[in-house]
Amino acid sequence: MLDVCDEATAVLFAEAGAKVVVADFNEEKGRAVVDAITAAGGEAFFVKVDISDGAQVESMVAQTVEKYGRLDVAINNAALTPDNAPVTELDENYWDRLLSVDLKGTALCMKYELRQLQAQGEGGSIVNISSVSGFRPQPNNVAYVAAKHGVVGMTKVAAVENGAFNIRVNSVAPGAIDTPMLRGALEQVGTTAEEFAPVLSLLNRFGEAREIAQASLWLASDLSSYVTGTTLHVDAGYTGR
Numbered sequence: 044m045l046d047v048c049d050e051a052t053a054v055l056f057a058e059a060g061a062k063v064v065v066a067d068f069n070e071e072k073g074r075a076v077v078d079a080i081t082a083a084g085g086e087a088f089f090v091k092v093d094i095s096d097g098a099q100v101e102s103m104v105a106q107t108v109e110k111y112g113r114l115d116v117a118i119n120n121a122a123l124t125p126d127n128a129p130v131t132e133l134d135e136n137y138w139d140r141l142l143s144v145d146l147k148g149t150a151l152c153m154k155y156e157l158r159q160l161q162a163q164g165e166g167g168s169i170v171n172i173s174s175v176s177g178f179r180p181q182p183n184n185v186a187y188v189a190a191k192h193g194v195v196g197m198t199k200v201a202a203v204e205n206g207a208f209n210i211r212v213n214s215v216a217p218g219a220i221d222t223p224m225l226r227g228a229l230e231q232v233g234t235t236a237e238e239f240a241p242v243l244s245l246l247n248r249f250g251e252a253r254e255i256a257q258a259s260l261w262l263a264s265d266l267s268s269y270v271t272g273t274t275l276h277v278d279a280g281y282t283g284r
Contacts, residue, residue: 046120046122046222046224046252047220047222047223047252048120048172048217048220048222048252048255048256049065049067049076049120050072050076050079050252051251051252051253051255051256052118052120052255052256052259052260053065053076053080053087054076054079054080054083054085054256055253055256055257055260056116056118056256056259056260056263057080057083057085057086057087058083058085059260059264061116062086062087062111063077063080063085063086063087063088064087064088064089064090064103064106064107064110064111065077065080065087065088065089065090066089066090066091066092066094066103067089067091067092068091068092068093068094070089070091073089073090073091074089076089077089088110090102090103090106090107094121094144094148094149094151094152095143095144095147095148095151096151097151097154097155100148100151100152100154100155101155103155104155104156104158104159108159113159113163114156114159114160114163114167115160115167115168116167116168116169116170116263117152117153117156117167117168117169117170118169118170118172118259118263119148119149119152119153119156119169119170119171119172120171120172121144121145121148121149121152121172122144122145122172122174122187123140123141123144123145123187124224125176125181125183125184125186125187126138126141126183126184126185126186126187127183127184128183128185129182129183129185130185133185133186137186138185138186141186141187141190142186142189142190142193145187145190145191145193145194146189146190146193146194146197149171149194149197150197153169153171153197153201153212156169157169157201157205157210160205160208160210161205161208161210164208165209166208166209166210166211167209167210167211168210168211168212168213168262168263168264168267169201169210169211169212169213170212170213170214170215170259170262170263171194171197171198171212171213171214171215172194172214172215172217172255172259173191173194173195173198173214173215173216173274174187174191174194174216174217175216175217175218175219175276175278175281175282176188176191176192177191177192177194177195177216177274178195178216178274178276178282179281179282191216194214195214195216195274198212198213198214198272198274199272202271202272203272206271206272211262211267211268211270211271212271212272213262213267213270213271213272213273213274213275214273214274214275215255215258215259215262215274215275215277216274216275216276216277216278216282217250217255217277217278218243218244218250218276218277218278218279218281218282219240219243219244219249219250219278219279219281220249220250220251220252220254220255221236221249221250221251221252222252225249236249243278243279243281244278244279244280244281245279245280245281245283245284246279246280248279250277250278250279254277255277258275258277261275262275
């Protein structure tokens with residue numbers, strides 16, 4: 044599902060001069076992001092894709108190359124809503140669905156992105172979006188936490204396998220980012236972002252979607268040319284406590 048971090052990333056990359064492909068299952072939101080980018084003078088197009096389906100992912104990459112002639116950078120951000128149930132109440136169907144998108148989907152994206160980058164022979168950069176949940180245990184989120192741990196591990200494997208191709212693979216682990224979903228969850232438990240922020244942030248505030256986008260842009264760019272196989276924590280010190 045396209046979220047505010049995805050949108051901020053697409054917009055920021057377009058502002059930096061990238062030709063952007065917005066790929067998501069939600070066509071309405073995806074096309075709205077493309078419209079916003081093109082209205083601002085950028086270049087973008089939309090591809091509808093279910094990343095749990097390998098054939099659709101392969102087609103996504105093929106359409107990108109058909110449109111722009113090549114692939115240089117990929118940002119993989121796949122996340123269904125966390126499960127919100129203890130391990131003893133694990134829903135097997137939801138486990139399968141969440142891991143098919145968050146974990147398998149990210150792996151499939153890397154599979155076809157790496158094939159294209161290897162074929163081009165000119166290097167490239169892949170950034171996977173993990174989470175602080177990939178490093179700190181979160182109750183009632185066993186499927187989501189498992190998936191995000193897996194994304195960190197897969198990132199390292201892909202980096203090891205592709206260094207010889209000059210392809211860098213890294214991940215970003217966002218902390219508490221100010222989104223409508225987060226504020227809604229806080230309202231349900233009777234607190235506000237301002238009250239709860241100090242619990243999750245040494246800076247006493249939640250992050251902004253653009254701050255995650257900026258981290259992805261840095262990892263995608265030549266400014267991080269000697270960085271691969273690592274996870275950049277964008278969490279205001281949460282995982283360092």
